[in-house]
Structures are given as C-alpha cells and as structure tokens.
Amino acid sequence: MWNATNSDAVTIFPRKSYSKQFIADFPDGFLPFQIGIVGVGYAGFDSMTPGLSTRELMFEAATRAYEDAGVDPRKDVQSFVCCTEDFWEGISITDEYMPDQLGAVLRPLCTISSDGIIGLATACMHIMSGIADVAVVESHSKISDVVNPDEIASFGYDPIYTHHHFDADPRFLAGMEMARYLKETGTKREYCAQVAVKNKKNALSNSRGVHGADIDKGIVMNSQIAASPLTELESSKGIDASIVFVLASAQKARKLGDQTVWIKGIGWSSDTPVVEDRDFARSEYVEQAAGRAYKMANVKSPASYFDLAEVDDTYSYKELQSLEAMKLASKGKAGKMVDTGSFDADGRLPVNASGGSLGVGHLLEATGLHRTLEAVMQLRGQAGRLQVPRAKKALVQSWRGIPTATGAVAVLGN
Amino acid sequence: MPILEKITQPLQARHWTDSIPLEFHYTAGVAGESFRRELKENGRFLSSKCAECKTTYIPARMFCPSCFIEMKETRTLEEPGYIYSYTTVNRNRTGEPNGPLTIGLIRFEGVKGGIVHKLDVKEHGSVSFGMKVVPILKEASERTGALTDILAFRPA
Numbered sequence: 001m002w003n004a005t006n007s008d009a010v011t012i013f014p015r016k017s018y019s020k021q022f023i024a025d026f027p028d029g030f031l032p033f034q035i036g037i038v039g040v041g042y043a044g045f046d047s048m049t050p051g052l053s054t055r056e057l058m059f060e061a062a063t064r065a066y067e068d069a070g071v072d073p074r075k076d077v078q079s080f081v082c083c084t085e086d087f088w089e090g091i092s093i094t095d096e097y098m099p100d101q102l103g104a105v106l107r108p109l110c111t112i113s114s115d116g117i118i119g120l121a122t123a124c125m126h127i128m129s130g131i132a133d134v135a136v137v138e139s140h141s142k143i144s145d146v147v148n149p150d151e152i153a154s155f156g157y158d159p160i161y162t163h164h165h166f167d168a169d170p171r172f173l174a175g176m177e178m179a180r181y182l183k184e185t186g187t188k189r190e191y192c193a194q195v196a197v198k199n200k201k202n203a204l205s206n207s208r209g210v211h212g213a214d215i216d217k218g219i220v221m222n223s224q225i226a227a228s229p230l231t232e233l234e235s236s237k238g239i240d241a242s243i244v245f246v247l248a249s250a251q252k253a254r255k256l257g258d259q260t261v262w263i264k265g266i267g268w269s270s271d272t273p274v275v276e277d278r279d280f281a282r283s284e285y286v287e288q289a290a291g292r293a294y295k296m297a298n299v300k301s302p303a304s305y306f307d308l309a310e311v312d313d314t315y316s317y318k319e320l321q322s323l324e325a326m327k328l329a330s331k332g333k334a335g336k337m338v339d340t341g342s343f344d345a346d347g348r349l350p351v352n353a354s355g356g357s358l359g360v361g362h363l364l365e366a367t368g369l370h371r372t373l374e375a376v377m378q379l380r381g382q383a384g385r386l387q388v389p390r391a392k393k394a395l396v397q398s399w400r401g402i403p404t405a406t407g408a409v410a411v412l413g414n
Numbered sequence: 415m416p417i418l419e420k421i422t423q424p425l426q427a428r429h430w431t432d433s434i435p436l437e438f439h440y441t442a443g444v445a446g447e448s449f450r451r452e453l454k455e456n457g458r459f460l461s462s463k464c465a466e467c468k469t470t471y472i473p474a475r476m477f478c479p480s481c482f483i484e485m486k487e488t489r490t491l492e493e494p495g496y497i498y499s500y501t502t503v504n505r506n507r508t509g510e511p512n513g514p515l516t517i518g519l520i521r522f523e524g525v526k527g528g529i530v531h532k533l534d535v536k537e538h539g540s541v542s543f544g545m546k547v548v549p550i551l552k553e554a555s556e557r558t559g560a561l562t563d564i565l566a567f568r569p570a
Contacts, residue, residue: 050421050424050427050429051420051421051422051427052417052420052421056417059417060417090432090434092434145429147431147433148508148509150505150507150508150509151507151508153507154507159438159440160440160442160446160560160561161473161529161530161561162530164560164561164562165531165532165560165561165562165564166515166517166531166532167506167507167512168503168505168506168507168512168513168515168517169503169504169505169506169507169509170507171503172501172503172517172530175501175502175503175517176499176500176501176517176518176519176530177499178501179499179500179501180498180499180543183499183543224504225502225503225504226503227501227502227503228501228502228503229501230501272479274479274527275519275530276472276519276521276527276528276529276530277471277479277526277527277528280498280499280519
C-alpha cells in the first residue's frame with residue numbers, strides 16, 4: 001500500500017550516490033532524474049470515429065495502457081492527468097467528465113489545458129514530489145465531432161486586437177510565419193514541400209498513418225493555397241484518437257517490467273500571446289524548452305546525440321523551425337538537410353519517421369503524446385516497418401498550434 | 415478488445431447536433447481605452463514605453479512583458495508602418511471561399527508589436543517585405559475606437 005510518507009522520491013533522487021563532479025556537470029541545479037514510461041495504449045487514429053463516443057475512445061486507450069503496464073487504475077495509480085480544452089470538447093468544465101473512463105473516480109485527477117508533453121511533465125512532478133509513484137496521462141482528439149474547428153481556432157486570437165476586424169482562415173498566422181522564416185533564413189520554398197513529401201511517405205509504413213501518401217514536391221506546391229506560401233498539403237489535418245501513458249518512479253518501474261522507456265529530461269516554455277510581438281522566423285519557446293530538457297538529460301551535443309526525433313510538423317515549415325530551435329540543424333540549414341535526405345527514415349537522424357502530423361494527422365492537445373508514442377514504440381523495438389535500427393535515444397517535441405507560442409520537449413531513452 | 419460489442423453499421427452510429435451560444439463584453443482596460451481614444455479622435459496609434467528596458471510597444475499596454483513593471487509613458491506614432499510579413503488566404507474562418515484576402519503584420523521602426531490587418535493591394539505580387547504602409551481610416555464621425563476604424567492598410 002502506497003502512502004505519502006514512503007515516497008519514491010527518495011529513490012528517484014538519491015543525491016548521496018552522485019559524486020560532486022557528476023552533480024557539477026548538471027548546471028543550474030538540475031540533477032539527473034528518471035521517470036519510467038511503463039505502459040502505453042491508444043485507440044482511434046482515423047479521420048472519424050463515429051462508432052465510439054469520446055469517453056469510449058478514452059476507455060479503450062486506457063484499458064490497453066493499463067494492460068500494457070500491468071497496473072490496476074483502481075488500486076495502483078495515485079495521479080491522473082488529462083490534457084483537454086473545453087472548446088474542443090463542446091462541453092464546459094470538461095475536466096469533470098474525465099474520471100469514469102480512466103478508472104479515476106474518487107481518485108486524484110486534474111486536467112491541464114495544454115499539450116500532452118506538458119501533461120507528462122505534470123505527472124513527472126507528481127512522481128518526483130512523492131504525491132504518486134504511478135501516474136497516468138491521457139489526451140485525445142475527437143475533432144470529427146467539431147463542426148467548425150477553424151472558428152474555434154480563430155477565437156484563440158486576441159478578441160480586441162487580432163480577431164474581430166477581418167474574417168480569414170485562422171492559418172493566416174502560419175502563412176505569415178512561414179513567409180518571414182523563408183525570408184530571414186534564405187530557405188528555399190521547395191524545402192518546405194520536401195518536409196511534406198518525406199513525412200507523408202514515412203506514414204505509408206505506419207498503421208496509424210491516416211494521411212500517408214507517395215507524392216512529389218510539385219504536387220505539394222501546386223496543391224491549393226491555404227495561407228500563402230503555405231499549401232493545403234503542407235498543413236496537417238485533424239484526426240481522432242485517444243492516447244494514454246502510464247508513468248512510474250524508477251523503483252516502481254523496475255518492478256513493473258523490462259520494457260520501460262525513461263524520460264530523462266523535459267522542458268516547456270510559452271512566449272507572449274501577443275502575436276504581433278513575436279519573432280516569426282524562429283521558435284524561441286522551443287529553443288528554451290529544448291535547452292531545459294537538454295540540461296536535465298545532460299545532452300551536450302544534440303545534433304549527434306539522438307537516434308531519432310519526432311518533432312512538430314503541424315505545418316511543413318514548422319519542422320524546419322523546430323529542428324533549428326533544438327539545434328538539430330544550424331540556423332537556416334534544416335531545409336537543405338531535409339532536401340538531401342539527412343532526416344529521412346534511413347538518414348543520419350530520422351525525423352518524423354512515423355509520418356508526423358502531416359503523415360499521420362493532427363491530434364489537438366494529444367499531438368505531443370502521439371510523438372511520444374511513436375518514440376516509445378521505437379525505443380522498445382516495437383515500431384515494425386518504421387523501426388530505426390539500434391534506437392536508444394529519442395527526442396520528442398510539440399507545439400500547441402496557432403495562435404499559441406507554447407512548446408514542449410522531452411528526451412527519452414531506453 | 416475492451417469494448418465487447420461495437421457498432422458495426424454506419425446507420426447505427428447516431429449523433430445529435432447542438433451549439434454553445436457564448437457572449438462576452440471584452441474589456442479594453444485602461445491602456446486599451448487610451449489606445450482606442452487616440453484612434454477614434456485623432457486617427458493615430460498610441461504606444462507605451464518601458465522606463466526600464468526602454469522598449470516601446472504598440473498597441474499601448476499597461477505593463478512591460480519583459481520587465482513586468484507598469485508603463486506610464488505613452489506617445490503617438492507619426493511615421494508610416496512597414497510590412498513585417500504577409501500572406502494571402504482564400505477562405506474565411508467558417509471555411510467558406512472568401513478572397514483572396516491579403517493580410518499583413520504592420521510594424522513601426524523601433525517599436526515592438528504591431529497591427530495585423532488587411533492590406534489593400536490588388537495582387538499579392540505587389541506586396542513586399544518592408545513596404546511602407548499607412549492606414550485607410552473611416553471618417554472621424556464613424557469611428558468607434560475599434561480596429562474596425564481601419565478599413566485596411568495601403569502603400570504609403
């Protein structure tokens with residue numbers, strides 16, 4: 001029986017076992033920590049799921065995750081974290097509707113209105129603090145139930161200064177960001193199209209790859225304009241899914257099985273909501289989030305550290321911006337590297353070998369959990385046709401989509 | 415499978431449709447009220463300057479996001495703006511064809527922030543980064559202080 005006075009935090013943070021030099025290598029007070037991902041389950045991954053309600057979709061994903069982890073949510077889990085937003089759910093105070101289908105009735109549960117990787121960070125904090133030794137994180141998209149998703153996205157813009165004086169596809173911000181990114185970095189337009197070509201091709205090997213396709217740059221660039229220069233085939237499409245993770249302290253994870261994937265570092269950051277203030281050419285919030293995650297995981301040379309990366313590609317140019325923000329490519333060089341195959345599934349660093357959001361589909365606040373899911377399957381050696389040989393270290397990163405400036409990054413290892 | 419009996423026929427997959435009616439008063443606030451008054455009465459843009467980092471922000475606001483202190487100094491911007499970035503879209507926010515509509519972020523030299531608005535240009539190709547632009551304003555008698563007082567920005 002778990003209790004608060006017998007916290008695993010002591011085990012996670014065995015300060016005495018580290019030498020002074022080892023600790024000194026971790027700047028700003030960060031110490032190494034390990035939180036285990038001991039179970040994962042998902043349901044959906046389709047353009048529509050009319051046969052299941054949102055709660056049933058969650059129930060399926062949760063049941064699979066608990067089976068995978070070998071835990072009973074009614075006995076073994078001390079914290080449940082959901083990542084949802086009322087407007088995408090079509091119901092007010094939606095967090096109150098989360099417990100039943102997760103086995104969390106009369107258990108500690110909180111909902112955060114942010115991306116799933118920030119949900120993972122929240123669960124890590126609950127475990128680190130000793131509140132829980134097993135924690136569950138869920139997020140989902142039932143976007144096919146939303147009649148007017150673009151209108152909901154539009155209401156994310158500032159109601160006084162950015163929203164009311166013109167009626168436009170909310171991706172206008174993505175178009176302006178992309179245009180400025182291309183101008184300032186000198187990146188060729190066609191390199192963005194190659195991101196869509198690469199990711200959609202990768203998704204053909206992924207059973208979850210709803211939007212997989214074998215197409216060329218010409219087809220991508222000649223598809224309908226979404227928000228110039230961004231085209232429709234460079235703009236990910238929403239799909240339905242629920243994803244559930246079971247996390248555990250190091251001590252508990254070792255008891256729960258031998259396929260644990262470790263979270264070794266995690267970071268997140270938000271820039272100003274005033275879109276007019278932001279630097280459109282770069283993602284400063286991703287730079288910061290990655291910097292924090294790298295410090296925690298003691299990653300000194302990110303460009304050569306990882307075996308694979310699942311990064312934001314909500315829009316084609318976002319993958320390039322994200323790669324540069326996380327120092328996987330130097331400023332303005334990510335496009336050329338994509339074009340020459342460095343980030344192909346069999347390239348120097350496979351980036352979005354899963355197909356990413358462009359190839360699989362976009363999952364609202366569950367997008368970060370999707371990237372983590374794909375990385376976990378790789379690190380377990382269970383990625384099937386997608387498998388990157390000898391994958392031991394993975395980077396995952398998410399962005400909350402327009403008009404937000406929030407990014408989250410996690411460093412994973414097996 | 416966790417759910418033993420599933421819907422197997424599309425006609426059995428039922429749903430109903432409803433909407434959430436929402437209405438708000440969006441309060442402009444102290445700084446917002448000053449910005450709106452300057453736009454309504456004089457057709458100009460009001461900015462705020464931080465006494466600590468010396469950054470000037472448009473629209474005028476009450477506190478500096480970098481220094482987290484109140485900003486008391488304001489000034490009106492006299493010079494034309496310039497296009498920081500721009501895009502053209504073909505649909506409105508409900509997904510219906512509507513356009514092409516060219517939108518830009520207009521910034522001002524030495525000032526942080528800006529205004530996102532429509533650009534009055536006939537063709538996308540006639541817009542360029544850094545192009546100087548000025549607002550096309552409604553008549554003073556019709557202005558309310560909202561950004562709808564500006565019909566669009568046009569080349570200066």
